[in-house]
Amino acid sequence: MQIGQNVSIGRYFGLSGVGSSITIEDDVLISERVFITESYHTLPDATYPVRHQSHSIGPVHIGRGTWIGIGVAIMPGVTIGKHCVIGANSVVTHDVPPYTVAAGVPAKVIRRLDGGDDASAQGALGDQNKDND
Ligand SMILES: CC(C)(COP(=O)(O)OP(=O)(O)OC[C@H]1O[C@@H](n2cnc3c(N)ncnc32)[C@H](O)[C@@H]1OP(=O)(O)O)[C@@H](O)C(=O)NCCC(=O)NCCS
Numbered sequence: 001m002q003i004g005q006n007v008s009i010g011r012y013f014g015l016s017g018v019g020s021s022i023t024i025e026d027d028v029l030i031s032e033r034v035f036i037t038e039s040y041h042t043l044p045d046a047t048y049p050v051r052h053q054s055h056s057i058g059p060v061h062i063g064r065g066t067w068i069g070i071g072v073a074i075m076p077g078v079t080i081g082k083h084c085v086i087g088a089n090s091v092v093t094h095d096v097p098p099y100t101v102a103a104g105v106p107a108k109v110i111r112r113l114d115g116g117d118d119a120s121a122q123g124a125l126g127d128q129n130k131d132n133d
Contacts, residue, residue: 004064010034020057020076028062031070031088036060038076063098083113 001015001022010032015022020038024030039057044050058077062068066080069088080086080096087103087110096102101111 004028010070018055018057021059023059023061025062025064025066025082027065029067031068031072033071034068034074035072036074040076069103083115085113 001017001024003024004026006026007024007028007030009030012033013030014033014035016035016037016039018039022036022038038060039055041050041053042056044053056076060074060076061079062074063080063082063084065082066084066086068074068080068086069090071089072086072092073090074080074086074092078092078095080092080102081098081100083099084096085101086092086096086107087101089105090103090107091105092102093106096107097109099113099115100109101113102109104110
């Protein structure tokens with residue numbers, strides 16, 4: 001796990017992983033009760049206990065200056081761009097473009113923030129929500 005400078009992490013923070021990576025860039029604010037995982041059990045053979053199944057893994061990356069709201073869960077393989085806001089109690093299952101607000105279960109982009117000139121933030125509302133609908 002890599003944590004940048006000036007990162008603030010609230011109480012009851014949880015991490016889970018078996019060998020991929022979690023990167024939190026500078027100036028990230030993580031509220032209380034946030035959970036980040038870079039692995040999960042693969043969908044089980046119903047005749048076999050889940051805990052004995054293999055894992056699927058994917059790195060998690062949280063960009064500079066992003067704010068993760070209270071109670072958020074971040075799933076494996078997700079990249080959250082810089083200067084994002086993740087709404088309270090969201091479950092982040094897909095990448096979140098930079099300079100956007102995303103919220104819900106699963107988290108979807110609800111607003112694009114001023115100041116973001118990254119190409120990936122352009123049209124974020126339409127693109128991501130189309131994928132998730
Ligand atoms: C996401 C948040 C920042 C608001 O962002 P915003 O761009 O101002 O969004 P709005 O309040 O205008 O809401 C836009 C829509 O998203 C919905 N929404 C807002 N926050 C949401 C959330 N956490 N989960 C699901 N939906 C949410 C609103 O209900 C609204 O839906 P509607 O258009 O159907 O009415 C805020 O709701 C939030 O979750 N803040 C985190 C607070 C926190 O964790 N504090 C901890 C202390 S550090």
